[in-house]
Amino acid sequence: MDWQGQKLAEQIMQVMLLVFAVVSFGAGYVLGSFQMMMLVYAGGVTLTALITIPNWPFFNRHPLKWLDPSEAEKHPKPQVAVSSKKKSSKK
Amino acid sequence: MHSFGYRLNGLLTFAVTILALMCVIASLSDNLNIPSPSAEIQIMNINWFQKQPKGSDEVSLRVNISADLQSLFTWNTKQVFIFVAAEYETRKNSLNQVSLWDAIIPAKERAKFWIRSSNKYRFVDHGKNLRGKEFNLTLHWHVMPKTGKMFADKIVMSGYSLPEEYI
Numbered sequence: 001m002d003w004q005g006q007k008l009a010e011q012i013m014q015v016m017l018l019v020f021a022v023v024s025f026g027a028g029y030v031l032g033s034f035q036m037m038m039l040v041y042a043g044g045v046t047l048t049a050l051i052t053i054p055n056w057p058f059f060n061r062h063p064l065k066w067l068d069p070s071e072a073e074k075h076p077k078p079q080v081a082v083s084s085k086k087k088s089s090k091k
Numbered sequence: 092m093h094s095f096g097y098r099l100n101g102l103l104t105f106a107v108t109i110l111a112l113m114c115v116i117a118s119l120s121d122n123l124n125i126p127s128p129s130a131e132i133q134i135m136n137i138n139w140f141q142k143q144p145k146g147s148d149e150v151s152l153r154v155n156i157s158a159d160l161q162s163l164f165t166w167n168t169k170q171v172f173i174f175v176a177a178e179y180e181t182r183k184n185s186l187n188q189v190s191l192w193d194a195i196i197p198a199k200e201r202a203k204f205w206i207r208s209s210n211k212y213r214f215v216d217h218g219k220n221l222r223g224k225e226f227n228l229t230l231h232w233h234v235m236p237k238t239g240k241m242f243a244d245k246i247v248m249s250g251y252s253l254p255e256e257y258i
Binding site: 006009010013014017018021024025028029031032033034037041045048049052053054055 | 093095098099101102105106109110112113116117120166167237
């Protein structure tokens with residue numbers, strides 16, 4: 001996910017959970033069934049998890065701009081000196 | 092919200108917190124219910140009334156208990172525990188309570204009932220004070236919720252008395 005995607009995922013998660021909480025409480029209260037409230041809420045949590053947790057493509061619409069490969073070659077990564085390290089550890 | 096595990100943890104924590112809030116509101120909604128229970132107890136027979144070997148009085152009764160407790164049930168009620176207690180005054184104690192019978196009502200449909208039974212638990216006094224004693228029979232109930240606060244109340248029925256002499 002990109003940064004915008006993370007923010008979107010968090011917002012969707014919070015709104016959906018709150019909406020499902022209200023809907024499930026209303027359903028349970030009107031039907032007079034505590035079990036109905038728990039079932040609707042559990043379904044809502046599962047649905048929210050399916051939408052917000054996996055890395056769906058619509059969360060990646062503003063991808064991060066990494067450096068071009070040609071630019072990266074001009075600045076090579078520093079090499080780790082293996083031989084000198086072995087000598088110093090034997091002290 | 093960086094990784095899969097991070098988002099999963101955040102979602103589950105938020106979901107459980109909201110669930111706790113829903114349970115609090117469910118318990119508060121019980122206060123909107125105004126119950127109107129009714130009950131009647133008849134003493135059908137005094138089976139026996141004797142002095143125990145140790146010296147305390149004991150009596151065995153047969154009662155007919157009828158009650159309508161349906162209005163106590165709400166959507167948030169798990170069960171209602173009821174018991175019948177005999178209450179009387181003696182020289183030593185201003186209030187004696189002896190539990191005679193109890194039951195658990197698991198659902199609203201079973202809350203309107205009548206039952207004839209002898210006392211489940213022994214009606215024994217601390218001493219020899221029961222001859223000719225006037226007493227109240229009180230039906231207590233405890234409404235046990237699925238979540239939240241338990242409500243308890245009672246109906247006092249007076250005017251019962253025991254025989255003057257042992258049977």
